[in-house]
Amino acid sequence: MRNKKEQAQGGENMDEALTYLLGRFEKIRCLHKTPRGEVWLGADAAGRPVIYKRLRRTGLPLAKLQALAHPLWPEVYAFVEAAGETHVLEEYVQGEPMTRRLETGRYLTEREARTMLLALADGLAALHGAGILHRDIKPGNLIEQPGGTVRLIDFDAARMMHGGAPDTTYLGTRGYAPPEQYGYGATDARSDIYALGVTVRELLGPAYHGSLARVLDRATEVDPKRRYPSVAALVRDVRYGRRLRMAKGFAIALTVFVFAAAYLFYLAQTHPGKIEELETTPVEELVRHPEELAPDTRREDVRETERKKEGMPPGGTTVTEIGGGAPSDGAKPQAAGSAAPDDANSAAGNSSGASGAPPREEIRAHYYFNDDCWNAWTDAFDYPVNNASNTVYIPAGVWSTWAGDDTARTFPDDAYWHVRVHVTNTTQETFAAPVLHMEYDGGTQTVVQNYEAPPLAPGGSIDFDLPLAGLAIADPGREGYTGHDMTLELRGIDHEIYGARSTISFVPREMPANFGNW
Structure with a gap:
């Protein structure tokens, strides 16, 4: 037990510490106030924003948080416990x-x-x-x-x-x-x-x-x-569970196959007539050759597979295959199954629908690669679907001609390589301050950029054109390489946006031999 003199001295020291903490910033406005405490936005002597908290409790593990200093949580600048309260000065986290x-x-x-x-x-x-x-x-x-x-x-x-x-x-x-x-x-x-x-x-x-x-x-x-x-x-x-489940499934299937093969071998040795009695189907009738499938059907098979992987509603992901050889004599590689639209709305599917009904009142974004709209399927929904994505496969015959080395290659300075975002406004209000936020992760290069546009009047449309020239893709020849992503997000003020967010994945590798049925 401390004596009265020690207690008084401790109280004076606490008062001095609190005075020092409160003198390190100026209050700007109260952000939150409850019976349990209050939170203020402040500014320090250099004008930088800080957060000040006055909490009606003690015993928080602030000293350990301060010592750990992990980037996940705000930095604790200073704290003081006094009179059953905790005063905290910490980093302001923008976002x-x-x-x-x-x-x-x-x-x-x-x-x-x-x-x-x-x-x-x-x-x-x-x-x-x-x-x-x-x-x-x-x-x-x-x-x-x-x-x-x-x-x-x-x-x-x-x-x-x-x-x-x-x-x-x-x-x-x-x-x-x-x-x-x-x-x-x-x-x-x-x-x-x-x-x-x-x-x-x-x-x-x-x-x-x-x-x-x-x-x-x-x-x-x-x-x-x-x-x-x-x-x-x-x-x-999260990292390995799916692989382990696939391996387990493969092991079970292999075990079943081995037992089935052993049983058939047993029948062949002991009851040869039984095998001949089984109806057989020529293998030619079981194989669907790629030429027997229309190109659009093959593309839809791939799209449905990708949708299921991502947990999307039916009709979700677009997969684009770039032409198999490197461009020569100035020719541009073409996307399989894609066609240039007659106008800005035709490939997108125009949310008015085939019936000719008036368009819904909405702000809608459509995303294109090589004039192929990969989120047109979202037009069928009367609520925002913001998880559309596109996978672009780039064969070795294309990326191997790009500038770079085994560490990284860069998209060529070619107008073909671009992404376009078409935005339409069918509401009765102006779409204020439209901004397209782009994040690109190329392994060796990360690019974050905002593209701003003027206000979009009712009935109007705008296009954001994003050239890919110069963007790097890390080590595209590496075995097991899975590609890199560009995430796009349309932002504005006080408007709900249909198709606000989308992702395009560039995968530089050879297509599987069974692409048509993959």
């Missing part, structure tokens, strides 16, 4: 909360969700390794920064893990927090895993039924014992 995606229907693609899961799991592994639980993971506490990086904020409900006693302070957000967080048991790493699973499932949208669904089902089990025991286990399943 939009993920709730904005839910409000506008811009659901995550499976690729985005997988990337976000792995990034959050990396940060949570560091937290849990230090014995810290966040306890309030939800879309509102995930900030998407320009460039796509997602960061986790608001550690006001965080606490250190303890030895199995049920929680006595019920913090968190219902609907995202697991049952044990409300007095039904002790929270641990599996509690954050539950909230992470609920959050990612919601951000994928209600129609999602892709390959991550099984992972999210396990992450959100009501019984903690049935969940992943750690984020490391979740990461292994």
Whole structure:
């Protein structure tokens, strides 16, 4: 026990620390205020934005957060506990909360969700390794920064893990927090895993039924014992689970084949007449040769396969095959099965429909590669479908002629290599400040750029033309190479956008021999 003199001295030191903290910034405006505390936007002496929190609780693991300094969460500049309150000065994280995606229907693609899961799991592994639980993971506490990086904020409900006693302070957000967080048991790493699973499932949208669904089902089990025991286990399943299931299926099929072959061999040796009695079909009648399929039918087979992979509604992904040889004598490579549209709307399918009915009032974006619109199928839906994607296969005969080496090649300075985004406004209002946000990941090169356009009047249309010349693709000849992506997002002010987001994947490799039925 400290004596009165020591207590008084400690109080004076605390007052000095609080005075110092409050003197490091100026308040600008209150962002949030509840009986549990208040959050302010401020500016430090250099004019940089900061966040100041006054919380009516103590015991937060802020010192450990400060020491860990992981890029997932805001940097803690200073904190002071005084008179049953905690005062925190921390980094201001610029960007939009993920709730904005839910409000506008811009659901995550499976690729985005997988990337976000792995990034959050990396940060949570560091937290849990230090014995810290966040306890309030939800879309509102995930900030998407320009460039796509997602960061986790608001550690006001965080606490250190303890030895199995049920929680006595019920913090968190219902609907995202697991049952044990409300007095039904002790929270641990599996509690954050539950909230992470609920959050990612919601951000994928209600129609999602892709390959991550099984992972999210396990992450959100009501019984903690049935969940992943750690984020490391979740990461292994996200990265390798599909491969392991395929390998297991192959092993089962091989076992069945071996037993069937052994049984047939047994019949042939012991009952030769039985084999002859079986009806047989000539192998020629079972094989569908590529020339027997119309080009459009072969393309639709590929599209349906890609849609199922991504968990899209029927009619989803477009796959484009570039011509098999390198261009020569100035000729441009052509996309198989594509045709140049008569006007800007013909290839897109024009949302008025074939019946001639008046067009719906909407802002709609159509995405083209080589005059081939890859998200026209979304016109059939009267709600925004923002997970359309296109895969462009570039055979070795094409990319091997590009400038570069075995490390990276670059798209040639050729007008053929471009992406176009056609935007139409059939509403009665002007579409203010349209911006096309582009992110390109080429392995050795990352490009993030905004293309701005003037306001789009009712009944008008605009085109964003994005040349690909000079963009790099890393090591396209490497075995197992899967290509790189360009993600496009149309943004504006106070308008819901149909087709707001889309992705094109460039895959420089030879097409499979059985492309027609792949």
